[in-house]
Amino acid sequence: MKIDTPKIPEDLTERRFTDIFYEEDPEFEMCMVTDSEFANEALDRVRLYKTVIRNCNFTNTDFNRIDLTDVVFKNCDLSNADLGNASMNRVEFLNCKLLGSNLTESYIGNTRFRESILNMVTFGNSKLEKVIFDDAALESADLFDCKLKKVEFLSCNLNGASFEETPLKGIDISSSDFDSLTVSIENLKGCIVSTSQAIQFALLLGLKIRQY
Incomplete structure (x- = not known):
């Protein structure tokens, strides 16, 4: 899939990211931000546009209603950050950590999460359109009641992830790994899985498989 x-x-x-406090509005455009420390802060309605952010620490920071367009995050830590009600378009997270981050009620479009840790991230009630999770860890991630359109999970760890109330029709998880997954049978219809995953789902349904 192309995004x-x-x-x-x-x-x-x-x-420096702290320079944003001196802006009339909390926004950066056409900036390069490197090695900034911005943990445990709170900034509402931040807008980042045509910006690259590298080696920065945003742990526990409140970025509610953040607006990202044409932004690259590289080697950044956004663990436990609040990115609820976010709007993202043409964004890349490369080798980033979003452990336990909040991305609920967000729009995420044309976004790639590559070699990133998203364990225990909450995406509840979000719309994901043209999103690629590439070699990402999504252990115990919560995708409750999400709308997924053209979303790919490539070689991801989906163990313990929850897709409750989220239809997976047309979603390919065949190259990803999991021991358990929370998803209802009706929402699993049309999901693309590998042969071994099909057996896993059958076992979860309580079917007994006889090998010939």
Whole structure:
């Protein structure tokens, strides 16, 4: 699946993330932010546009209603950050940590999570459209009542993930691993799985499989 990638200009202004407090509105445009410490902060309606953020720490920070367009996060820690009600388009998270982060009631489009840790992330009531999880850890992630459209899970760890109330029709999880998954039978219809996963689901349903 092809998704639109972030459109990042070559000439970026170097900034520290704390500089955002001195802006008239909490927004950065065409910036390069590196090695910034911004943990345990609170900033409502942040807007980042055509910006690259590298090696930054945003643990426990409240970014409620954050607006991201054409943004790349690389080697960043957003563990336990509040990104609820976010709007994302053309965003990449590369080798990032979002352990236990809140992404509920968000719109996430044309976004790639590559080699990132999203264990225990909550996506409840969000719409994900053209999203690729690439070699990502989503252990015990909660995708309750989400709308998934053109979403791929490539070589991910989905163990213990919950897709309650979320239809998986057309969603390919065949290259991903899990021992257990929370999903109802009606929402599993049309999901693309591997042969071994099909056997796993059959066993979870209580079917007894006879080998010939």
